[in-house]
Amino acid sequence: MQRRDFLRLNAIAGASALLGPSLAGCSQPAEWQRLMTAGPATIKPTVCNMCFWSCAGQVHVRDGEPWKITGHPDDPHSMGRLCTRGTAGLGAYYDPNRLIKPLLRVNRGGSQQFDVVSWDDALGFIAGRLEKVAKEHGPEALATLVHGPGAEHFVHLTKAFGSDSISEPAFAQCRGPRDTGFYFTFGEGIASPEQTDMENAKCVVLIGTHLGENLHNSQVRTFADAIRNDATIITVDPRFSVAAGKAKYWLPIRPGTDIALLLAWTNVILAERLYDADYINLNTVGFNALAAYIAPFTPEWAYVETGITADVIRQTARIMAASAPATVIHPGRHTVWWGDDTQRARAVAILAGLLGIWGQKGGYYMPESVALPEFPLPAYPVPKKSWRDITISKFPLAGQGVTNVMLDNMVGSDAYYKAMIVYDTNLPMTMPNSRATLTKAAQALDLLVVVDVQPSEMTGFADVVLPECSYLERYDPLRSESERDPCIALRAPALPVQGDSKPGWWIAKQLGHRLGLDKYFPWNDYTEVIDWQLKQVGSSLTEMQTLGLKPYPRKTPLYLTPGAPLNLQTPSGKIELYSQALADAGFDALPRFTRHAQRPDGFFHLNYGRAPQHSFSRTQNNPVLYQLMPENLVWIHPDTAMQFAIDNESYVQLVNQDGVVSNKVRVRITERIRPDSVWMVHGFGHTAAGLTLAYGRGADDSALMTRVLYDPIMGGTGMRGNFVTFRKEAA
Amino acid sequence: MHEEVLASVMANARVVPQLAIWGWQIAIYLFLGGFTGGIMVFSGWALITGRDEQTPFAVNRAPLVGFIALSVGMTALFSDLERPLHVWRFYSILHVTSPMSWGAWILLLVFPAIIVLTLAGLPLGFPALTRWLLNLPVVGKPLVQPVFKLCFFLRRPAAALSIGLGIALCIYTGILLSSFNSRPFWHSALLGPLFLVSGLSTGAAMMILGAGTAHERHLFGRIDLGLILAELTLLGLLLIDMLNGNAMQQGAVAYLLGGDGAMLFWTGFVGFGLGLPLLLEAAMWRRSFMVVASFASVLVLVGGFLLRDIVVTAGQQTSWTQLHNQFNPDLISNLRNDGEDPSSRF
Amino acid sequence: MAHYVMVIDTKTCIGCTDCVDACRMENNVPEGLCFDWVVEVTTGRYPELKTEFRSERCNHCSRATCVTACPTGASQYWNDSNIVVVDASRCTGCKACIAACPYDARLIMQPEGYIGKCTFCVHRVQYGLDPACVAVCPAKAMHFGRLDDPTSEVFQLLESRESYSLNPETGNEPNVFYLR
Structure with missing residues (x-):
């Protein structure tokens, strides 16, 4: 539209x-003749919210009409170039299906429905229920599941209320294993944006990471730089991804055997002494243990598991080592695959450690953020109970709240949690196999509040739905991330607010007021907070409303001095090739390869990923993006298609190993996929009828993930252990 | 293996057939244009050669039929314009490289010629209509009568002009299409001659249908027989040209010879539009029968239209681009709220 | 004559379709239609494969048949350059130019009825800016400039790299080039 x-x-x-x-x-x-003579547009700063990359942007308004959104030219995330989704941001603003009134679930004559209510009624109802929960069960019985930059408002509200049970699917459904694995190796997780120095790399190794379809702006730009610079790209993927198409080496690995490949690479590097011995001595612990452990995992051994020939494994390992430290071993992002994901991340980190790329040019650079002081507020109340109480017994090394553990603790009359706030995350399509649990939780909870911009599947579970205005209509916390070039970016309202929707900060403050938490919101308008923070770093809201983005000089070096000790935050201060911490907690100190479940006859690995046109399950109803990609496809190898007599472009249903049947999905027969796998883009197959464009378009992969493989270390929900076969549509 | 798909969705004409460039309106226009051209050639010929007695229909009545047909054809053309109110723009310039521009100007010359012939033949051809026109209040005597006289006076020069313009009109309808290098099936110099012969053939068929005397019917029957033979020859040459042409031309001709257009082409056009009338006319070489000759003529007219329709459609079957949507382009219509029932999506 | 060309590097193009998106927003392209599009070509057999993406649009041909076929002169070159534009006020919507375009790059604007197409963002070019699609490309795979200027980036790229254009055999002399 x-x-x-x-x-x-x-x-x-x-x-x-x-x-x-x-x-x-x-x-x-x-139109072009009109544009030839049109006057200049006014430009207002924003920070994109079409995905979590948060590129700084500029909203162009001409003659009072929104025209387009472009990237901020000085922004290291976008360099003036927003991605496909960011460019389509106005579609989110204009989406006719947007929520514009608060909704309250009522029981009328046995049937439930949403009533449109005033903000006063909606907020009053929530405050009443929350106070009741706090009185009967303590404030710790509130759990808050969030995503995105606006989450901070509700994190703040939850902490002020007296609960620390805050979690985001970004951990247990996405980056958790990666960050945990790196934490136990390098003493810290990977930043976002990832600190991969691809523009200076001579070799880039992507393991399941499909940059290209994955359109994280600066990642793609620097990946393109690497291609332009003729860096050797090594792509490990069961699918001939876009990145595989750019690679010198495409390793079409058997799904689920990545650890075997990583061990074999490590084996080659140690066996052929392709490492810098001085660096290893200075900066690592556990090298001898690793060397002894890795010996049997030869390329020949790995060939049997992975299907990648020993020659290719050796060649690629040698190139990585020859290019080091200008070798990017990409740490990945969505890493919850097979339940042994922290260990796989460890194997990646060990390889990176051996190659000495930490803090080195062409490897991992050292990110830095602007030190932005917190607005002065009274200390939060100390909760008597914590998310740890229900989590650590299950997943001892979970570094933060685990969404799935929290959700499980909302079911039943004696559940740990009694109230939940969900902000900007569509849990039914984000957490695998979660709909049944969500339904039970919705029955059991005393209160379920959903704050969203659009009538997502999650809103269907809510007692109260609070309509937030889109990112183009609101202030949000300043963007100040750890990255290559420190900077601050402002998201300010660029367009008039639609309907009765409200910014997140207003909603949180109003709830705080009704809960007697005014001392945590000692301001009238959130701009006071932003302005105060900006003044601490030599800027101001007025300045930022003009600038949009302000770069700050680095205070620390981008790269570490070669040959100098790393001084990591691990217990040893060194790279922990052998992790005593993991051993102490009863886990493998060195990553172990396990064979995963074999696919049943006639079934295929269900692989999934991103498309450059969409983010998660949040953009399918965007009318601009719908025109680029209105549905998802299931990729099938020609042999498979022949076996099942499936025609290209026909619609089929997918049936998983537990008999769960998907919505119909259009077939793409292509050589770009392993014959033992299918692939589809995540986020389609919406069941929320309020999303009139996206409703019923394509199939939902997460509904087919009835077999969830939990990571015993940190609670990640491995999603790759599912298999599907085909049911042809009745013509 | 070669897989070529669109990564974005394209709902342009090449991908979504309902957005096709030209449809039945243009086929009607091309047919009626050729038909009128044929009538003009034969009426002009009959007039110049003084066949007023032998071919009364061709001389007196046929020009009115041609005038009406051309008007209907122009209406069809007009209705195909996306911006009909801009039609006057055709006459703001003669764009020498554009056949359509030439066509627009040819039409501007054709109308006066055919109107002169029509009015010149009206008193003998349609006496009742003439009387009614002459008795029109106010304009009848002072205006209509002199106009009739003037047209009768001008009829021989107009007839000579008509032969030239008729041929130009027939050929133009073919050249319009054949000038498009981008539509390989149209891009053949044979299309002009083919449309010329077909136009003459349909013109002759009209003469048979309306023939005022048995002689006239027999004469045009024989003429049409020759024209149908010529048309078959040219069609054969065109097919040979296409079969030996580039991949796009071969693809388009395959659509006619064995594809979705084969039924209409073989049975409709070649069978009923050319073959059957050819046999019937040949059988009537010595003596013409009114019912049979009329039937054959109707078949020729139908065949004439089918030829235009088939050529217009076949030309749009293939092009230099081969764009193929991986996503279902029909889903885009849903944006405009003219999509299907949402409940059918599950 | 100003000779504008677009040079697209298939080596770095990732097929994200951002160019299509940026064009839609910049030029207010009617819904469901597009002035540019992205083609994905895969050749070979698993696992020996090659995939190439091509962002395609009007080629702003130096010998544009859409300009010669237009009966009213609405389809024309802009300002003594090879940029082909359609003057809506002179366009009758006869569609001769659509039939004449070998690249199927023209379409009927809804609901006005004049013929729309890529303009190389001539409203930006007049100020020396790149077209919107070039300016947005996250992989920086697209380049725009004047081929009649030997110092231009596009000239240098076409000099130093192997390139091709689409269907040059049409004789239209297309001006969108793809680097291999």
Whole structure:
């Protein structure tokens, strides 16, 4: 839906005359002719929210009409170039399905429905229920599941209320294993944006990471730099991804055997002494243990497991080592695959450690953020109970709240949690196999609040739905991330607020007020917080409203001095090739390869990933992006298609190993996929009828993930252990 | 293996057939244009050669039929314009490289010629209509009568002009299409001659249908027989040209010879539009029968339209681009709220 | 004559379709239609494969048949350059130019009825800016400039790298080039 077309087309639908459009258009110039003479547009700063990459952008408004959004030219995330989704940001603003009124679930004559209510009623209802929960069960019985930059408002509210049970699917459904694995090796997780110095790399290794389809802006830009610089790209993927198409070596690995490959690479590097012995002596612990452990895991051994020939394993390992330290071993992002993911991340980190790329040019650079002081507030109350109480017994080394553990503790009359706030995350399509648990939780909880911009699947579970305005209409916390070039970016309202929707900060403050937490919100408008913070770092809200983004000089070096000790935050201060901490907690100190479940006859690995046009399950209803990708496809190898007599472009249903049947999905027969696998883009197959464009388009992979493989170390929900077969649509 | 798909969704004409460039309106226009051209050639010929007695229909009545047909054809063309109110723009310039521009100007010359012939033949051809026109209040005597006289006076020069313009009109309808290098099936110099012969053939068929005398019917029957033979020859040459052409031309001709257009082409056009009338006319070489000759003529007219329709459609079957959507382009219509029932999506 | 060309590096193009998106927003392209599009070509057999993406659009041909076929002169070159534009006020919507375009790059604007197409963002070019698609490309795979200027980036790229254009055999002399 175009800005002007939206009105235009409706007007024409009303006027039936055939000549209407011609008469109207007769004397008008073409759009380009209008643009030739158009005056300058006004520009307002924003920070994109179409995905979590949070690129700084500029909203162009001309003659009072929103025109387009472009990237901020000085932004290290976007360099003036927003991605496909960011460019389509106005679609989110104009989406006719947006939530614009608070909704309250009512029981009327045995049937439940949502009533449109006033903000006062909605907030009053929530405050009443929360106070009741706090009185009967303590404030710790509130859990808050969040995502995105606006989450901070509700994290703050939850802590002020007296609970620390805050979690985001970004941990247990995404980056958790990676960060945990790196934490136990390097003493810290990987930053976002990932500190991969691809523009200076001579070799880039992508293990399941599909940069290209994965359109994280600066990642893709620097990956393109690497291609331009003729860096050797090594892509490990069961699918011929875009990145595989750019690679010198594509390793079409048997799904689930990545650890075997990583061990074999390590084996080659140790066996052929392709490492810098001085660096190893100075900066690592456990080398001898590793060397003894790794000996049997030869490329020949790995070939049997992975299907990658020993020659290719050796060649690629040698290139990585020859290019080191200008070798990026990409740590990945969505890493919850087979339940042994922390160990796989450890294997990646060990390889990175051996190659000495930490803090080195062309490897991992050292990110830095602007030290932005917190707005002065009273200390939060100390909770009597914590998320740890229910988590550590299950997943001893979980570094933060685990969404799935929290959700499980919402079911039943004696559940740990009695209330939940969900902000900007669509749990049914984010957490695998979660719909049944969510339904039970919704029954058991005294209160379930969902704050969202659109009527997502999650809103269907809510007692109260609070409509947040889109990112283009609100202030949010300043963007100040750890990255290559420190900077601060401002998200400010660029467009008038639609309907009765409200910014997250307003909602949180209003709830705080009704809960007697005014001392935690000692300001009238969130701009006071932003302005105060900016003044601490030599800027101001007024300045930032003009600048949008302000770069700050680095205070620490981008790269560490070669040959100097690393001084990591691990217990040893060194790279822990052998992890005593893991051993102490009863886990493998060195990563172990386990064979995963074999696919049943006639079934195929269900692999999934991203598309450059969409983020998670949040953008399928965006009318601009819908025009680029209205549905997802299931990729099938020609042999498989022949075996099942499936036609290209026909619609099939997928049936998983437990008999769960998907919605119909269009078939793409392509050589770009392993014959033992299928692939689809995540986020489609919406079941929320309020999303009128996205509803029922394509199939939902997460609904087919009934077999969840939990990572025993940190609680990640491994999603790759599912298999599907095909059911042809009745024509 | 070669897989070529669109990574974005394209709902342009090449991908979504309902957005096709030209449809039945243009086929009607091309048919009626050729038909009128044929009538003009034969009426002009009959007039110049003084066949007023032998071919009364061709001389007196046929020009009115041609005038009406061309008007209907122009209406079809007009209705195909996306901006019909801009039609006057055709006459703001003669764009020498554009056949369509030439066509627009040819039409501007054709109309006066055919109107002169029509009015010149009206008193003998349609006496009742003439009387009614002459008795029109106010304009009848002072205006209509002199116009009739003037047209009768001008009829021989107009006839000579008509032969030239008729041929130009027939050929133009073919050249319009054959000038498009981008549509390989159209891009053949044979299309002009083919449309010329077909236009003449349909013109002759009209003469048979309306023939005022048995002689006239027999004469045009024989003429049409020759034209149908010529048309078959040219069609054969065109097919040979295409079969030996590039991949796009071969693809388009395959659509006619064995593809979705084969039924209409073989049975409709070649069988009923050319073959059957050819046999019937040949059988009537010595003596013409009104019912049979009329039937054959109707078949020729239908065949004439089918030829245009088939050529217009076949030309749009293949092009230099081969864009193929991986996503279902029909889903885009859902944006405009003219999609299917949402409950059917599950 | 100003000779504008677009040079697209298939080596770095990732097929993200951002160019299509940016064009839609910049030029207010009617819904469901597009002035540019992305083609994905895969050749070979698993596992020996090659995939190439091509961002395609009007080629702004130096010998544009859409310009010669237009009966009213609405389809024309802009300002003594090879940029082909359509003057809506002169366009009758006869579609001769659509039939004449070998690249199927033209379409009927809804609901006005004039013929729309990629303009190389001539409203930006007049100020020396890149077209919106070039300016947005996250992989920096797209380049725009004047081929009649030997110092330009596009000239240098076409000099130093192997390139091709689409269907040059049409004789239209297309001006969008793809680097291998």
